[in-house]
Amino acid sequence: MRVLAVDWSGDLRAAAKRIRVAEAAPGRLLDVRGGLDRDGVGDLLLGLRDRATPAVVGMDFSFGLPGWFATRHGVRTLPQLWDLARDEGESWLRACEPPFWGRAGTRRPTDLPVHRETELDARAWGLNPLSTFQIGGAGAVGTGSVRGMALLGRWRREGIGVWPLDPAPGPRGVLVAEVYPRAMTGPVVKSSADARAAHVAVDPRIPGALRAAVTATEDAFDAAFAALGMAEHAAELASLPALTDPTSLLEGRMWLPPVRG
Structure with missing residues (x-):
């Protein structure tokens, strides 16, 4: 089975400058590259479809x-939420009205839960995923997530499996899963080029020829370590079952490595 990780971007015009794609095998990084925008990532997924190797x-x-939030909008399933994000997501981002925040003059709501169950579970393990409602400010993931959700429904209709709705290897041999790179990078100040370089220099899984590409940006660093972390658990991922609990079916769920520090 091939294992890849995409460090995504919500940038409206320059996503290709930020997005990085990495591939790994157990114990070894195989590649890390840029140059794809969000549609390009979709094309990559379609190119993986129906191959002999899932x-x-x-x-x-x-x-x-x-x-x-989904229930308030009459949404009962994740695919319905993805279609809602496709149809209304750009309006959410432009208006930045509660529960969204992060733009100048806006504040985090104090009267509404802003995290999904899977994010609260990750926090219990010492991780710190931010709320998807935060669409501006340091580390904000909301803009990229809204623009990503807007594509998930189309990808799934084109035969790309999406976990937790679909089991591995997906209906046509490719499955996408939500991951949290920080669970796989370990403690490192990713914003520091020197810290990234030091972290990479002592990791035997990263060939010398790829070290400069991995350390060049935070995006490349995250993609590389996410791919490596996933590859360590390739057997588990190859048999990943669909989930059936109501919360996962409505909110989605992150895949996290079984051993978390």
């Missing part, structure tokens, strides 16, 4: 929103 692709954006 693929799992980790994506670092939220596949859902808190269940109360």
